[in-house]
Amino acid sequence: MSQSEGKSYSELHRPSSEFSSRSDYLDHELTIMKPRRWKLNLPGRDFKFEWEDLVPAIAGTIGITVMYSAVMSSWAAGFGLDADFIIENVRVEMLVSAILFCILVSGFMNPRANLAGNHGPMIPLIPVIAVSGAHPLALAILLGIFGLILSITKGGSRLVKLTSQGVAGGLLVYLGAMGSIGQISSLKAWADAQGLGYIALAVLAANIIAYAWLARIGKRWLAIPLCSVLAVIIALALGAPFEFQTSPGLPNLNPAYWWGADTGWKLGLPGVPEFLASLPFAILAVAMWSPDFLGHRIFQEMNYPKKAKNVLMDVDDTMTGCSFRQMIGTLFGGGNVTSSWGTYMIPAAIAKRPIPGGAIMLGVLCVIVAVAGYPMDIAVWRPVMSIALLVGVFLPLLEAGMEMVKDTKDTQSAGITIFASAVVNPVFGWALTMLLDNNSLIGDKERSKLLGFADRIMIPGLAFIVSTLAMAAVGMLPGIPAIVG
Numbered sequence: 001m002s003q004s005e006g007k008s009y010s011e012l013h014r015p016s017s018e019f020s021s022r023s024d025y026l027d028h029e030l031t032i033m034k035p036r037r038w039k040l041n042l043p044g045r046d047f048k049f050e051w052e053d054l055v056p057a058i059a060g061t062i063g064i065t066v067m068y069s070a071v072m073s074s075w076a077a078g079f080g081l082d083a084d085f086i087i088e089n090v091r092v093e094m095l096v097s098a099i100l101f102c103i104l105v106s107g108f109m110n111p112r113a114n115l116a117g118n119h120g121p122m123i124p125l126i127p128v129i130a131v132s133g134a135h136p137l138a139l140a141i142l143l144g145i146f147g148l149i150l151s152i153t154k155g156g157s158r159l160v161k162l163t164s165q166g167v168a169g170g171l172l173v174y175l176g177a178m179g180s181i182g183q184i185s186s187l188k189a190w191a192d193a194q195g196l197g198y199i200a201l202a203v204l205a206a207n208i209i210a211y212a213w214l215a216r217i218g219k220r221w222l223a224i225p226l227c228s229v230l231a232v233i234i235a236l237a238l239g240a241p242f243e244f245q246t247s248p249g250l251p252n253l254n255p256a257y258w259w260g261a262d263t264g265w266k267l268g269l270p271g272v273p274e275f276l277a278s279l280p281f282a283i284l285a286v287a288m289w290s291p292d293f294l295g296h297r298i299f300q301e302m303n304y305p306k307k308a309k310n311v312l313m314d315v316d317d318t319m320t321g322c323s324f325r326q327m328i329g330t331l332f333g334g335g336n337v338t339s340s341w342g343t344y345m346i347p348a349a350i351a352k353r354p355i356p357g358g359a360i361m362l363g364v365l366c367v368i369v370a371v372a373g374y375p376m377d378i379a380v381w382r383p384v385m386s387i388a389l390l391v392g393v394f395l396p397l398l399e400a401g402m403e404m405v406k407d408t409k410d411t412q413s414a415g416i417t418i419f420a421s422a423v424v425n426p427v428f429g430w431a432l433t434m435l436l437d438n439n440s441l442i443g444d445k446e447r448s449k450l451l452g453f454a455d456r457i458m459i460p461g462l463a464f465i466v467s468t469l470a471m472a473a474v475g476m477l478p479g480i481p482a483i484v485g
Contacts, residue, residue, distance in 0.1 A: 008034065008045070009032055009033050009034055009045065009046050009047065010044065010045050010046075012032040013029070013032065013048070014028065023218075023352065026050070026052065026351075026352040026353070027304075027305045027308075027352065029048070029050075029354070030304050030305060030308035030311050030352060030354060031305055031307045031308050033046070033047060033111075033308075033310055033311050033354055034046070034310055035047075035110070035111040035112050035310060035311065035354075035356070036110075037110055037112060037314075037317065038109055038110050038317075039109070040108060040109065041107075041108055041109070041110075041111055041356060042108075043357075046111075046356075047111065047354060047356045047357055048357065049357045049360075049361070050353065050357060052221065052351045052352070052353050053348075053351075053353050053357040053358035053361050054225075054358075054361060055221050055222065055224065055225065055347050055348075055351045055353075055358075056344050056345070056347040056348035056351060056353065056358040056362065057344075057358045057361035057362040057364075057365055058224060058225050058365065059224040059225075059343050059344065059346075059347040059388065059392045060115070060117070060341060060343050060344030060347075060358075060362045060365075061362060061365040061366055061369055061379070062224065062228065062343070062379045062384065062385075062388045062392075063117075063118075063341075063342070063343025063344070063388065063389065063392065063393070064094070064097070064117055064118060064341070064343065064344075064366065065090070065094070065369060065375075065376050065379035065380060066379060066380055066385045066388070066389070067117070067118035067120060067123075067343075068089075068090045068093050068094065068118065068336060069086065069090055069376070069380050070123050071118065071123055071126065071335055071336055071337065072085070072086040072089045072090050072093075072335055073086055074123055074126035074127055074130075075089075075126055075130065075136065075335045077127060077130075078126060078127045078129070078130025078131060079130055079265065079266070079267070081265070081266070085264075087246055087373075087376075088251045088252065089251070089333065089334060089335050090370075090376070091249070091250070091251040091370045091371075092251045092252075092253065092258075092329075092332055092333050092334045093329060093334040093335070093336045094366045094367070094369065094370035095251065095253070095366070095367060095370050096253075096325075096328065096329045096332050096334060097115075097116060097117075097325060097329060097336075097366065098362070098363040098364075098366035098367050098370070099363060099367065100325070100328065101115060101116050101321060101324075101325045102115050102359045102360070102362050102363030102366065103359070103360050103363035103364070105321050105324075105325075106321065106355055106356065106359040107356050107357075107359040107360035107363065108356070108360075110314075110317055110321070111311070111354060111355045111356035111359070112310075112311070112312070112313060112314040112317055112355065113313070113314060113317040113318045113320065113321040113355075114293075114296060114313040114318045114321075114340045114341060114344070114345050114355060115321075115340075115341035115344050115345070115355070115359055115362070116318075116321050116322040116325035116326070116338045116339075116340070116341065117338065117339060117340065117341025117342065117343065117344065118336055118337070118338065118339065118341070119285055119288065119292070119336075119337040119338055119339035120339075120342075121288055121292075121425070121426070121427070122281075122284075122285055122288070122337045123337075125281065125284075125474060125476075126337075128474060128475065128482070129278070129281050129474075132277050132281075132474075132482075133273060133274065133277040134274060134277040134278040134281060135267060135270035135274035135275075135277070135278060136265065136267075136330055136335050137259060137267075137269070137270050137330055137331070138270035138274045138275045138277075138278040139278040139281055139282055139285075139330075139337070140326050140327050140329070140330030140331075141275075141327055141330075142275065142278055142279060142282035143282040143285050143286060143323070143326050143327075143337070143338075144323040144324065144326045144327035145323075146282055146283065146286040146323075147286050147289070147319050147320075147322055147323030147326065148319075148320065148323045148324075150286060150289070150316075150319055151316045151317070151319035151320045151323065152316075154316050155459075156289065156290055156293060156315040156316050156318075156319045157314070157315040157316050158455075158459060159290040159294075159434075159459065159463060160290060160293065160294045160297065160315050162434060162438060162451075162455055162459060162460060163290075163291075163294055163430070163434055164410075164413055164434075164437050164438075164443060164444065164447065165404050165405075165406075165410055166404075166405060166409060166410035166411065166412065166413025166414045166417070166437065166443050166444075167413050167414070167417050167430065167433045167434055167437050167443075168294055168295070168298060168401075168404060169400075169401045169402070169403075169404030169405040169410060169413075169414045169417075170401065170405070170413060170414030170415065170416070170417030170418045170421075170429070170433065171291055171294070171295065171401070171417055171421070171426055171429065171430050172295055172298065172397050172398070172400050172401030172404065173397075173398060173401030173402060173405070173414060173418060174401075174417065174418045174421045174422070174426055174429065175295065175394070175397050175401075175426055176394050176395065176396070176397030176398025176399070176400075176401055177394075177398055179389070179390075179393065179394030179397065180390060180394040180395060180398060183386040183387075183389050183390045183394060184204065184386070184390070186382065186386055187200045187203065187204065187382060187383065187386040187387075188200045190382040190383075190386075191240075194240060194241060196238065196239060196240060198238065199234070199235055199238045199239075199240050199383075202234050202238060203230075203231050203234050203235055203383055203387065206230050206234055207227045207230055207231065207387055207390075207391060210223075210226060210227055210230055211223055211227060211391050211395065214226065220350050220396070221347055221350040221351035221352075223347075223391040223392060224347055224388050224391060224392040227387050227388070227390075227391045228384050228387055228388050230387075231383040231384055231386075231387040232378070232381075232383065232384060234383075235383040240383065242377075242381055243377075244374045244377050245377055246373035246374060246376045246377050247373050247374075248371060248372050248373045248374070249371070249373060250371060251333075251370075252264075252333070253332055253333070254333075255331050255332055255333060257333070258332070258333025259333070264333055265333070265335075280469075280470050280473035280474050280483070281470075281474060283466060283469075283470040284427075284467065284470035284471060284473075284474060284476075285337055285339075287427060287431075287463070287466055287467035287470055288339070288427050288467075289319060289322070289339055289340070290315075290430075290463070291426060291427060291430040292339050292340055292342070293313075293315045293318060293319070293339075293340045294315075295342070295397065295400075296313065296340050296342055296345040296346065296349075297312060297313050297315065298400060298404070299345060299346050299349035299350070299396070299400060300312050300313060300345070300349045302349070302400055302403065302404075303349045303350055303352055304349070304352065311354040311355070313340075313345065313355065318340055322338050322339060322340065325338050326338045342393055343388075343389070343392060343393055344358065344359070344362060346392065346393055346396050346397070347392055350396060401414070409443045409444045409445075410443070412442050412443050413433060413437050413442055413443035413444075416429075416432075416433050416436065416442050417429045417430065417433040420432045420433060423478070424471070424476065424477060424478065425471070425476060427467050427471070428467065428468065428471065428477075431460070431463050431464040431467050431468070432464055434460045434463065434464075435460040435461060435463075435464050438451055438455060438456050438460050439456050439457070
């Protein structure tokens with residue numbers, strides 16, 4: 001046993017002045033942390049706050065405000081609800097996720113459980129969910145139950161381990177490339193709609209230079225705050241319109257209000273038909289969790305020192321947190337569909353910071369933004385939204401994916417993953433390629449010899465069948481009409 005193995009974090013901590021560089025100090029912090037699983041973790045005793053924690057906190061606040069607004073807008077359109085519903089529901093989600101899950105769960109109770117954020121790939125499906133007869137509360141209960149089953153059986157971590165480097169790399173490349181193209185297109189469309197098309201070019205050009213410079217000096221973790229500020233300054237200087245609209249306030253947190261027949265969602269409580277209609281969407285959402293969680297953990301593994309095993313996000317614990325967050329958040333009236341919080345984890349990994357300090361800062365920022373109101377308008381303004389997601393999420397995803405694809409066998413698996421993802425979607429691409437890869441039909445020809453029958457056939461096959469059937473049910477397979485809705 002090494003001399004440091006029996007010592008606590010506080011005993012092993014050394015001031016940053018004793019290290020030759022800030023990076024060395026942050027690496028040391030990551031290697032000495034020993035987070036307590038589902039027990040109280042305290043600042044000073046188990047972790048410390050560093051100013052680098054502000055980077056993922058700011059990034060996560062911008063990202064979640066944007067994503068929550070997109071989700072609630074989609075629900076409102078599907079159920080015919082007004083703008084006041086959207087604002088109040090976003091505030092409900094921000095307060096519940098901030099206080100109960102950012103601060104309490106990921107900050108103090110289990111720093112290896114990544115924050116429970118938003119399930120971006122499900123946003124385009126929300127109008128379909130609404131017209132299919134599904135119910136947000138029924139969806140949340142089913143999603144939470146399925147998530148807990150996957151977590152208790154350790155199914156999430158098993159699927160992550162069965163995903164090869166080539167498959168994971170291809171998935172990250174596809175998500176990064178498609179997301180980058182989408183945000184650039186959205187920014188251009190917004191500028192064109194204002195009759196100021198040149199603003200998009202100026203904002204993007206300035207941020208390309210800034211991002212390249214940050215990468216060159218090894219400070220990419222500063223990309224979100226710096227590039228977002230640049231976007232605001234340049235867009236306003238070139239005449240882009242902007243005004244504050246969301247005034248300070250607190251939302252109604254009474255479940256009876258939100259789930260009444262004539263108040264809140266105006267849907268009442270769900271019955272058996274609503275649960276049946278919600279079933280395929282809940283299965284699909286949970287099926288999408290594993291590739292989503294995989295991408296976030298990979299960022300930690302790529303940026304943390306190899307000895308920092310204790311601070312890597314635990315996939316199963318994160319699924320537990322997401323499951324409870326889904327049920328509790330929706331019980332209080334929220335409409336979010338949850339998943340691992342990527343706009344927090346990716347910048348945190350790049351900044352070489354563990355989960356707890358930034359999670360608590362993020363929770364505090366989310367409470368401030370939700371109550372103040374006005375910062376929400378800045379976060380969802382198109383130049384800030386697109387640039388923050390571009391430099392904070394999608395470009396790092398693309399870079400990490402390309403870095404993972406290092407040899408011929410990885411290239412083959414990555415190529416098939418990208419191809420299959422483009423044909424249907426990333427979940428289909430991940431599930432199909434994992435099944436092929438684990439049976440050595442593509443990629444490493446020796447891989448199947450190292451795996452048992454369950455890891456080669458049963459688990460990947462079940463993941464592929466369940467996710468494909470769920471996608472068929474809701475109309476996500478090209479040319480096949482939806483079974484529900």
